[in-house]
Amino acid sequence: MQMNNIEMHTKEFWNVKSERWAQDLNNNESRQENEARYQHTDDFLLQQGLYNSGSDILDIGCGLGMFTVRFAQKARSVTGLDISDRMIAYARQNIEQNHLNNVSFINIPWQDIDLKDYRMEKAFDLVFASLCPGISAAESLSKMSLASRGWCFICCFARKFSSLKNDIYQRILGVPYDADWGKASVSQSFDHLIKSGYYPYVTYYDSEAQLKWPLNNNTAAHFAGHLGPISEEKENIEKYTSTVFDYLREIAVDGIVPDDTQSRIAFLYWQAG
Ligand SMILES: C[S@@+](CC[C@H](N)C(=O)[O-])C[C@H]1O[C@@H](n2cnc3c(N)ncnc32)[C@H](O)[C@@H]1O
Incomplete structure (x- = not known):
């Protein structure tokens, strides 16, 4: 089950996402929500002493490099690793725009990297992975510990509610959104970490937002894609976009569809070295 989760997160899947996310960087609403998360997470890491100006950091699933840039501005060096070459291309641009020269990138799935070949055993003061699906299996967590001479940190969703997604689920699939x-x-x-002899700390980051989605085909495709497992996003976009659009048209007010969201992100961190 866990392995399937990794297998469905292919390079091609994330390459497609990178294009949409790069466009989203110009969308104020989604940018603001993410910026608050980046800032809160980075402040938390610094306050807890998980890195400092002398640290070498590994950022697994670095995506567009939003954490990579923040870390590189304050630490000694950062290595960004991602399964997607397109994500890395955007992250590289981000690094250049910020005039940073202490960052390198590795384009490989985390489950495939051989730490010895890459000289990455105990090579980092902080091994970090934010919302990275490549970290869902026990072996991938153990590998993080092997790469760290200090701390490891992961964060993942514990809860993610959207009133609009829930309404669309009820209306189209006849069940509430989980x-x-x-x-x-x-x-x-x-469970895996504690059984492996580590003592992970856990805390949560909660956020709420009142989003206003424009009534258009992109919004309909976004929600249509979520009507089922992420591995079937493409098929669901084809299957449901026009039905979702009809529903959004019914509930929109002045071309805007409101959406109340709440999310809870779990932070798990442990001393590996
Ligand atoms: C949801 S994004 C998170 C991006 C960023 N860390 C953040 O918190 O905003 C997940 C990232 O993990 C990458 N990814 C997915 N599976 C991976 C794997 N097996 N190994 C390395 N990176 C992976 C994706 O390409 C994507 O950039």
């Missing part, structure tokens, strides 16, 4: 889908991964990770 906002608690992430919880299992938090407890599995905790």
Whole structure:
């Protein structure tokens, strides 16, 4: 089950996402929500002493490099690792725009990297992975510990509710949206770490937002894609976009569809070295 989760997160899947996310960087609403998360997480790491100006950091699943840039501005060096070459291309641009020269990138799935070949055993003061699906299996957590001479940190959703997604689920699939889908991964990770002899700390980051989605085909495709497992996103976009659009048109007010969201992100961190 855990392995399937990794297998479905292919390079191609994340390459497609990178294009949409890069466009989203210009969308104020989604940018603001993410910026608050980046800032809170980074402040937390510094306050807890998980890194400092002398640290070498590994950022697994670095995506567009939003954490990579923040870390590179304050630490000695950062290595960004990602399964997707397109994500890394955007992250590289981000690093260049910020005039940083202490960052390198590795384009490989975390489960495939041989730490010895890459001279990455105990090579980092902080091994960090934020919302990275490549970290869902026990071996991938153990590998994080092997790469760290200091701290490891992961964060993942424990809960993610959207009033609009819930309404669309009820209307089209006849069932409520399961906002608690992430919880299992938090407890599995905790369980594995404690059984492996580590003592993970756990805390949560809660956020709420009142989003206003424009009534258009992109919004309909976004929600259509979520009507089922992420591995079937493409098929669901084709299957449901026009039905979702009809529903959004019914409930929109002045071309805007409101959406109340709440999310709870679990932070798990442990001393590995
Ligand atoms: C949800 S994004 C998170 C991006 C960023 N860390 C953040 O918190 O905003 C997940 C990232 O993990 C990458 N990813 C997915 N599976 C991976 C794997 N097996 N190994 C390495 N990276 C992976 C994706 O390409 C994507 O950039």
